[in-house]
Amino acid sequence: MAETFLLDIAQRVVEKIAHLFMEEVALAFNVESDLRKLKETMSSIKAVLLDAERQQHQNEKLRLCMWKLRDIFYDAEDVDDFKCEALRKQAIIPTSASRETHSCVNYSDFIGRDVDKENIIDLLMKPSEDPNIPVIPIVGIGGLGKTTLTQLVYNDDRVTRCFPLKIWICVSDEFDLSRLLKLIIHSINKGEKCDNLTVEALQICLRSLLNDKKFLLVLDDVWNENRARWIELRDILGSMDYLCGSKIIVTIRSLKVAFIMSSIHPYELKGLSL
Template identity: 80%
Template sequence: MGPKIKQINRRLNELATEWNSFDLGPSRRETHSFVNSSDVIGRDKDKENIIDHLKEPSEDGNIPVIPIVGIGGLGKTTLVQLVYNDDRITELFPLKLWICVSEDFDLPRLLKLMILSVNKEENCDGLTVESLQTCLRSLLNDKKFLLVLDDVWNENRARWIELRDLLRSMDGLSQRRSL
């Protein structure tokens, strides 16, 4: 039995080495808001539907969210980039924030990214979550803004509720939208 276990362990080590050679470990993909709209074909109707939703006022006191979901490669990010860069959206939301969440839903990291999106001069290093949310609140209060959370993979409801509650606690909630 001992030699069989050693053989299995040896084979597992070989497989682990081979697996690592593919460099398929966790990676953070960064997205951005720019898109060359002339390179995008066939998304006009989807874009107009989203813009129409963004124009609607919030009535129920909840943070208005427009989820765009689907398997990778369908063009979800490209669609949101088209909406984000549309002149009507820029008029409607003078302040726009593009945050790439990726697999690591880390509230302090997301708060720092939001703060830096509003004020690139802000120093967030070493701040607690309390300080970060206070800073973000002071930057966003009474401002109409669009928040895009792109490349979201985390389904941990408690973390999303924490972020939602933080955003909900700011004044002028009905003037915000999230994609």
């Protein structure tokens, strides 16, 4: 029956949409209600299709519309994985690009992550033989509390004593070398005027600010999958005269990004047990 074909296809399209967004976007941006409404709409679609099936034999225009609708659903179902992934990223990126985080901590938001906090602090205190500045990636899907956990670590007294200079940068989608250098410089010295400087001048300025200082740099919400861009920033930070003990924490959602940025096995944040 026509409505059976249409309903089956429509159901698969909705399931594909739900699969794309439930794990990442729904948890990160609270659109579960939208998905519920989408599923509820299927009941209405079914009723309309059943009614149309009964009437199509007496209405030629309606019958043609049914076939056109079937073709539309088939086209939607045939969207390949690459296009689906592109749509997913387009949905996530506009939201992440406008997101700003900070180093201040709300202790009421911190529930059930004491073990994770201690594990991250242990990694910060652990000596490293890596010739590059050590990077500790904290990985997990949106909404798990990566930023909150990092805020707790950042503000811990032990960390403050260990790292005389602490820098917090919210990266989001725009991993631009000039922008990041300016943000780091402004974080260290609010009065430093560097908005119109070239990258060469920026790295010289940063060198003067970081010289002989042991620092902790947090790069929160990193999405960059371009290894060359990361290496540019890493090499500038690694060229400082005094790096003994300095560390970087990055919070990210993708294991791919974690392996691009660090040789240290990423710390994978899991959901809390109910």
